[in-house]
Amino acid sequence: MVRATFRFYEELNDFLPAERRRREFDCLCARAATTKHMVEALGVPHTEVELLLVNGESVGFDRILADGDRVAVYPKFERLDISALLKVREQPLRVLRFIADAHLGGLARLLRMAGFDTLYDNHFDDLQIVEIAAREQRIVLTRDRELLKRRLVSHGCYVHARKPAEQLYELCQRLDLAPSIKPLSRCLHCNQPLQSIDVQEARERLPSRIGYSYSQFMQCHGCGRLYWQGTHWRSMSALLSALQAQRPNAD
Structure with missing residues (x-):
C-alpha cells in the first residue's frame, strides 16, 4: 500500500463525507492504483473532474500514485482558461449533445426547449445510456454518480438540483450554455x-x-x-431570457 494526500476543490466536495470536505486528508492506496481509481473510490465521478495536479504537475487519469504524492482535484474552471494544462481527456466535445437518464425527463424537455440536442427515453437502462453516449459523443446527465463512473463515459454532469428549471439553470452556469440557446x-x-x-x-x-x-x-x-408562439412559448421565452441575463460575466 502507498499513502497519498488528497484535496478536492469547490463543488467536488459535495461528493465527500463531511470530515473530508475542503481540507487535505491522507488515504491509503493500493499499489499501482491510478488517479482515476482513487478519485472515484473516494466518491467523485471522473466526469466531474477537469484538472488533476499531482505534486503540482498536471496529469491524466492513468497516473499511478506513489507513496507521498499530493493530489489536488479540480472541477470545471468558470473564469480561467486552463486548456494548456488539461490532460484528463483526449479531446473536448466539439458539439454539445446530451443524453439524460430516466429521472431527468423534465430537464430533457427544457434543454430541447432551449434548442439543445437531448436524447431521453425513460426505458433506457444504464448500459444503453453509456453506449449511446460513447457512440454519439454525448454528455451524460444524471443524478446517479455510479453511472458517471462507467469507464466508457468520457463526458458527463452530475445534476445537483432537483427541480427541472433549477437543473437547467445549473447546467447553463456550469457549461456556459446561454450563448448557444436557440429557442423554438x-x-x-x-x-x-x-x-x-x-x-x-x-x-x-x-x-x-x-x-x-x-x-x-x-x-x-x-x-x-x-x-x-402562443402562451406556452412566451412562458418558455421568459425562462430562457432570464437564464441568458444571468450568464456570468455577460456584458
Missing part, C-alpha cells in the same frame, strides 16, 4: 429539428382560433407536430 428550434417531444412551414398549410391543420391568431409556424422534422 427543436421538438419538445422527439428532439428533431424544427423547420418553417407555409402559413396556409399550417392553418389547414389547426383550429381556426389558433391558425388565424398567428402568422408564423414551425413543424417538427420527425413527428410532424406544429409549433407557434
